[in-house]
Amino acid sequence: MTTMTIAKAINEGLRATLANNPRTLLMGEDIGPLGGVYRVTDGLIREFGADRVVDTPLAESGIIGTAIGLALSGYRPVCEIQFDGFVFPGFNQITTQLAKMHSRSNGNLTVPVVIRIPYGGGIGSIEHHSESPEALFAHTAGLRIITPSNPHDAYWMIQQAVDCLDPVIVFEPKRRYWLKGDVDTDAPGRSADPFAAHVLRAGTEATVVAYGPLVPVALAAANAAAEDGHSIEVIDLRSISPIDFDTVTDSVRKTGRLIVAHEAPTFGGIGGEIAARVSERAFHSLEAPVIRVGGFHMPYPVAKVEEDYLPDIDRILEALERALSY
């Protein structure tokens, strides 16, 4: 057991996968000597060389497209997209090519490409550096999407993403890159299903589902609610596609109330999907409507007002209050 930040945990996870598999390689802008703009790939080029840690031209479609070709020829490319808002030049390659290659080849071809995307706000940055576009990708069949919220998961999930035969997008909560936590680098973490949700805190009156950057917020809200005498269960979703509906539904059957919190706009978001599924599966267990806590229907606002945009503890507590009032 060792303590490290999420950024360091991903770095160590990448180091392990590069060491274990000669066919793994990293590709992206500035990931070589600079070590990535968030230093997630720091030091890896020194250890593995420029053929394994590839500084690419500044071209997102080119990065994803060549990664597809490398995967078709038997490699396991891990692409870094510098920021959430810059994935869109590569959107075509991800949605029309990467997601569909296996199905359109009638299962003959696999494209095990991993795409790492630092996402979300709260770092006071400028336009296109704070978005949460996960729902746009979750809607595309053929992709898998995961988002770790702590260093232990970050260490293991990146390696499991590389091992997966399907394309995996790893949304990394960038404002949590410096969050420290324990990482168990021995076997148990690896055996956990990367697409399974985890119940982080048990409770009886309501369930709060969150993922990525909002997991610490959900836990803090649950702690605050406990001070008022409420018992709140908190689930870290971990995987956005597929979603572990069994864990969520089991929790709702116990608590009767559900809040889903994410930074992305609520409209058309993952929260709506979870609300709909839970109402189909556990309608009679619900004591209150499922309440979504998320961003507004607007482009991510300027940094000086992002605190009004981002769901915080109070917004989750307000939602809990509404749910508990039924």
Next chain:
Amino acid sequence: MGATHLPSTEFDGLDVDDQLEAQAEAVLGAPDAPMVQLLSPEGTLGTDPVFSEYAARLDAAKLRGFYADMAKIRRFDVEATALQRQGQLALWVPLTGQEAAQIGSGRASQPQDYIFPTYREHGVALTRKVDLAELLRQFRGVSNGGWNPKDTNFHLYTLVLAAQTPHAVGYAMGIQRDQKLAAARAAAGGTGPERQAPKAAVMVYFGDGASSEGDVHESMVFASSYNAPVVFFCQNNHWAISVPTAVQTRIPLSNRAKGYGFPGIRVDGNDVIAVHAVTEWALERAREGKSPVLIEAFTYRVGAHTTADDPTKYRGSEEEAQWRAKDPLERLEKYLRAEGFADDAFFEQVRADGDELAAYVRKTTHDLETPDIRTAFANTYAEAHPLIAEELAWFEDYSAGFADEAGAGGSGNQADTDGAAS
């Protein structure tokens, strides 16, 4: 190359390989990149300082093979067009006019090379021994692919324009890495030839219309950055559906290669001997790791873009007539006859083989089975996926509800989907 004294960076000259530069310049020639032609429309063989040597490798049997392939694929094209008109295919993408560009280039590839086509490369598919009836699966609506690329190293058709060009570069980067891994294994003790990865290249096809897509640019940048063993084969057939080449480019497309720092060659795309020579040169160069190459095959799509458009709405018949006079089959026939390489009996046999292929394709197309939608559930992900499992379970349950209605004989969900796509 050309203005050699203009530095491209302040470090110019530090890693310039003079020999490569000289080789490239020999091929690039004048700034306007004249078109390489060996076989004239009249059927006479000319000479070229670089490529005659490659043409000399072709004996009578190979040239007869070129002709037979071109005739076969043209006959196939006629048959597929007819099948579409009869409602047996949802759409067809005719290639007539581009036989030399496709057969010449495809025949220059070797089995270990990997080919990324766009969606009109039926002739290339023939040279890679893809079953042409399999090609029709996509157009009949029974598959989004139709063949296993691993069998022939001929990738699936890609309908999103130019999306396959970065895939080709990535695949070529994979080949580079295979060779390094093999070299490392050899250095670690292995000596036998099986430890050497075969020298291979990737060839990727796209059209003049697709050349406007950003992916072509990005893939050429990547190819150049990593010196990937890839040959870009652009079939300039002059029309992007209804928009002429002039709207795509103001310079010969082959000239664009210079901007990326590798050779670009314009070849007469209706001259199968020249196309073969140029492609063989380019693939050899790529396999040796010298540089990527862009080939622009200057040709013409005689028919429609697809069976859904009408070329009389956007271009004149004189233009079409001009190009028909440059027909790739006729000019090779003239040459073969003049040289005594082929006689009436040969051409009769080719016609008969074409009819036989057409009959096979017609019969096989009618017999193509409609897939069960369960295969789509099975192939969306490579590994088990709970949402797929849940939806499939629902579908099975739902389908079972119709069991009584379908009667004793039936798998009910297939009953209405058999037959023609519309």
